[in-house]
Amino acid sequence: MTPSLQDQYDDAMFEFSLGNTDAAIQMLQSILAADPVNFDAQLALGGAYFAKGDYPRAIDEGHKAEKLRPHDQLAHTNLSRAYMKAGDKTTAEHHGLQSRIASWRGDMSRPDPNAKPGDDELKMAQPPAPPPVKLPTQFPDMPWKKKPPVGGSHSH
Numbered sequence: 434m435t436p437s438l439q440d441q442y443d444d445a446m447f448e449f450s451l452g453n454t455d456a457a458i459q460m461l462q463s464i465l466a467a468d469p470v471n472f473d474a475q476l477a478l479g480g481a482y483f484a485k486g487d488y489p490r491a492i493d494e495g496h497k498a499e500k501l502r503p504h505d506q507l508a509h510t511n512l513s514r515a516y517m518k519a520g521d522k523t524t525a526e527h528h529g530l531q532s533r534i535a536s537w538r539g540d541m542s543r544p545d546p547n548a549k550p551g552d553d554e555l556k557m558a559q560p561p562a563p564p565p566v567k568l569p570t571q572f573p574d575m576p577w578k579k580k581p582p583v584g585g586s587h588s589h
Contacts, residue, residue: 438464438467438468438471438474441460441463441464442460442461442464442471442473442474442477444460445457445460445461445464445474445477446477448460449477449480449481449484454481454484454485455485457477457481458478458481458482458485461474461477461478461481462478465478470501472498472501472502472505475494475497475498475501476495476498476505476507476508476511478494479491479492479493479494479495479497479498479511479512479515480511482494483511483514483515483518486518488515488516488518488519489519491511491515492512492515492516492519495508495511495512495515496512498511499512504534504535504538505535506532506535506536507532509528509529509531509532509535510528510529510532512524512525512528513525513526513527513528513529513531513532516528
């Protein structure tokens with residue numbers, strides 16, 4: 434029985450995690466032969482070529498992933514990294530910007546399923562509240578605030 438494409442993908446990622454990049458590439462290519470629109474395998478294939486230092490091939494595979502999901506943040510991040518390593522800073526910056534735009538678009542299009550009704554999704558992140566300050570019950574003596582003795586006896 435042939436393992437499912439997901440199992441094959443998991444196996445490829447395991448090989449990649451062990452540093453067996455060429456084996457991972459072969460496995461990812463066989464997944465894409467069976468399922469040419471498998472975005473995760475396509476994205477990982479570009480990443481594997483990047484890891485090998487084959488930036489032109491990483492860019493080529495990255496553009497295939499971009500065609501599958503034009504607004505995917507990771508596709509643009511990977512392309513940005515590969516173009517930077519290949520020495521094309523202008524195109525790298527373009528894809529870096531596309532990645533940021535994709536992240537903003539993602540924030541707007543995928544509401545948090547755990548959000549409570551009325552949560553303001555566009556609210557700025559708030560800094561953590563400072564810990565409550567415990568006021569002392571007794572204040573130290575403040576000699577500069579002491580009043581001179583009233584009706585005191587002056588000894589000359």
